[in-house]
Amino acid sequence: MPFLQDLLHKLEIGGGMRYLRILPALMTIVLLGVIYNWRGYKNMATQEAMDAAQVARNLAEGKGYTTLFIRPFSIYLLKKRAQEKGEMPKLGEVADPAHLKGMHPDLANPPGYPVVLAGLLKLLRPDYAVSTTQPFWSDSGRFWRYKPDFLITLFNQLLFLAAIPVVFFLARHLFDSGVAWLSAVLLLGTELFWRFSVSGLSTLLLLLIFLGLVWSIVLLEHEVRAPRWGRYGVFILAGLAGAMTGIGGLTRYAFGWLILPVLVFLILYGGQRRIVLTLTTLAVFAAIMTPWMARNYDLSGAPFGTATYSVVETTMLSPEYRLQRSLEPDFSRLYLMAFWLKLNNNLRQIVTSDLPRLGGSWVSAFFLVGLLIGFNNPSTQRMRYFLLGCVVVLCLAQALGRTQLSEDVPEINSENLLVLVAPLVLIYGVSLFFLLLERIPLPFPQMRYLVMALFSLAVCLPMLFVFLPPKTNPVAYPPYYPPAIQTIAGWMKEKELVMSDIPWAVAWYGQRQCVWLTLKCTADSRDAGSGESFFAINDYYKPINALYLTPRTMDARFLSQWIRAGDQSWGNFILESLLQKRVPGYFPLSESQSGWLPEQLVLTDWQRWRKP
Incomplete structure (x- = not known):
């Protein structure tokens, strides 16, 4: 009882009343955060957020300031600088001018935020696998929130x-x-x-x-x-x-x-x-x-x-x-x-x-x-x-x-x-x-x-x-659906390369090296030396083992982004594939699992979804 009396005395006479006034405010703030996250939370929906997060994970895993999200422009800058210095980057004894055979240095993100996030990820060690069974992270057997x-x-x-x-x-x-x-x-x-x-x-x-x-x-x-x-x-x-x-x-x-x-x-x-x-x-x-x-x-x-x-x-x-x-x-x-x-x-x-x-x-x-x-x-x-x-x-x-x-x-x-x-x-x-x-x-x-x-x-x-209806859907689809991304990434080995129109999401959710969709699918017949096509990377830098296109491309504007883009465009490639009901013979990725079209297009070099 003396302890209780001393406590009451401190609350009434000492500075304890100040803490009692602060406590309701803190509880209100916590309640506000809980309600907002329940009503307004949404998984990442921006390129910059996923890009910074995957760079941070590489840092946390001891891979240095590197990225799995490959920008073709970054390849250009690295190659151009190596030529200016008179050097040829190598991985072991193999030439690697694009830095694709190993880890690609990140040239897009300033280091402040990724370094802070790296410390957070190192400390918490979250599970990067999508959950469709655990409460809160899933809803009725469907993916809902990414941990x-x-x-x-x-x-x-x-x-x-x-x-x-x-x-x-x-x-x-x-x-x-x-x-x-x-x-x-x-x-x-x-x-x-x-x-x-x-x-x-x-x-x-x-x-x-x-x-x-x-x-x-x-x-x-x-x-x-x-x-x-x-x-x-x-x-x-x-x-x-x-x-x-x-x-x-x-x-x-x-x-x-x-x-x-x-x-x-x-x-x-x-x-x-x-x-x-x-x-x-x-x-x-x-x-x-x-x-x-x-x-x-x-x-x-x-x-x-x-x-x-x-x-x-x-x-x-x-x-x-x-x-x-x-x-x-x-x-x-x-x-x-x-x-x-x-x-x-x-x-x-x-x-x-x-x-x-x-x-x-x-x-x-x-x-x-x-x-x-x-x-x-x-x-x-x-x-x-x-x-x-x-x-x-x-x-x-x-x-x-x-x-x-x-x-x-x-x-x-x-x-x-x-x-x-x-x-x-x-x-x-x-x-x-x-x-x-x-x-x-x-x-x-x-x-x-x-x-x-x-x-x-x-x-x-x-x-x-x-806080009023309707409640925000936490899934940022289209185009980001982590279960689909992790399914495709699961078919790939760690060192293999994917091409996608959302490479930042493949890098973050799938943990696979992914290059951004090139400007063209095929080289211009009037300029055979043009290096803006799929084949410029696949043939000269590193083989591409899978192509993943989401509604960002599949639901693009038909006239301006598909028809007027030219015969070498990705829109023309998609139209040709859909009309002929098969991938054009010149394209090396010809295998497609059923169930992805029409919202998404997934092509691989062989039927990777079939277990050996």
């Missing part, structure tokens, strides 16, 4: 929840506790971030890094005005700002452009030591980024690998995924007008569509109106300038770096950079709401809380709709 996808979702949700207290303390530092509490609640109720949490993308890790950058800038600005950390405190914070920007750049290359507003901020508000602070930040940023850029340049001749050429993608010269699927890209026709048109068209969409609904809610309208109001606190005013600088830079980076990924999955993709500034936009928008609320005459003081509740309800309406 590794779900574990990555939980990890990203932990990152999101970790960002909420960071936003709370940042809002309290810039404004007051009222703005801090409401900002934290609205961030928790922003459905856009929950969708990013189940996407498997690096966005929430990058969000935490960006918040770390903002905190370093806030503390640095305060230290310049009112030193309290000693002689070297401001230099440590300047180095921290450079480190956060560098780490963010190694998580998503476009994030590195934020070094520009960081440097401008230091030049404007760095005080008497602004030049030294600017150089310190730049030096730390360069020290973090340079080794990885050197690795990419040594392998491919491009500092950011295949991502170096993202500015060329979705221009009139290289529409859709043409560049990534090309074995012999033509860069002789590049001209500035193509890039200007891309920038102009994408900026128009960002300004008219993305900016007005920044952060997934209309609180951004409060932020935009609040730009007309000044702040007495210099730190708050200067951070708003920094935020505006970040918005401008990210708009330009997003417009120029936009590729077909943004067309395939609008908003929830790795090219959505503006979502990173959404928490700060939310904080400044909430501050204007409180400013207006204080000036509105209310019948009684308690009505203030009712207005705040209605405001929160309106902002969080998209989240509330998730």
Whole structure:
């Protein structure tokens, strides 16, 4: 009994009541996560998420920074760089110019997120096999949820929840506790971030890094005005700002452009030591980024690998995924007008569509109106300038770096950079709401809380709709169906090569090396030396043992993507196969198991589904 009395005394007199108040909030957050995952969870549905996950698994298994998802453009870069260096890559005594006979080095993903995921997969050691019998992972004997996808979702949700207290303390530092509490609640109720949490993308890790950058800038600005950390405190914070920007750049290359507003901020508000602070930040940023850029340049001749050429993608010269699927890209026709048109068209969409609904809610309208109001606190005013600088830079980076990924999955993709500034936009928008609320005459003081509740309800309406019927189907089909992918992968040996229109999914779910569908099925009769066909890989680099086409190709536009694509196109090959009810004689993969058509086409070199 004395123990119980002491416990009650600590709860009543000590700080225990604070923990009792926090406990219901934590339980509410956990309940919210459970309900959302039950109602709104979906297996990975983006190329970037599966690509990063399979690279992370290779890292976790000790295979180095390699990939099973082979881009033809990556083959081109590796081969071209080897020729420039006068080398011929070999696996043992066998020439391997395409790096296909062994593990293929990854040239597409920055290392930050895959390294973090590799640690997670190494720690958890998930079962990568699809389950059709275990509850929760299956439904009535059908595949329902993929365990590794779900574990990555939980990890990203932990990152999101970790960002909420960071936003709370940042809002309290810039404004007051009222703005801090409401900002934290609205961030928790922003459905856009929950969708990013189940996407498997690096966005929430990058969000935490960006918040770390903002905190370093806030503390640095305060230290310049009112030193309290000693002689070297401001230099440590300047180095921290450079480190956060560098780490963010190694998580998503476009994030590195934020070094520009960081440097401008230091030049404007760095005080008497602004030049030294600017150089310190730049030096730390360069020290973090340079080794990885050197690795990419040594392998491919491009500092950011295949991502170096993202500015060329979705221009009139290289529409859709043409560049990534090309074995012999033509860069002789590049001209500035193509890039200007891309920038102009994408900026128009960002300004008219993305900016007005920044952060997934209309609180951004409060932020935009609040730009007309000044702040007495210099730190708050200067951070708003920094935020505006970040918005401008990210708009330009997003417009120029936009590729077909943004067309395939609008908003929830790795090219959505503006979502990173959404928490700060939310904080400044909430501050204007409180400013207006204080000036509105209310019948009684308690009505203030009712207005705040209605405001929160309106902002969080998209989240509330998730809990209403219909329930989200977690299977991302078409085109991704893990049981089918693992069935095909089970026919293949570990070192054999597959070609598919969803090679990232074959790499992640099937754990087999898979090359992206080439631009053409057969070589152009007018240019026998053309290297853009299936045979350019099959005959000269490595035999392809299976072809797997999903509704991405089988359900493509008939006229523009099949008929007008030409006689050498995959559409023509599919039509010829369907009309003749057999695979054309010139194609080496002639065996097909019944039951796949018409949604999918699976061809192999022999009847691999028959057990010996």
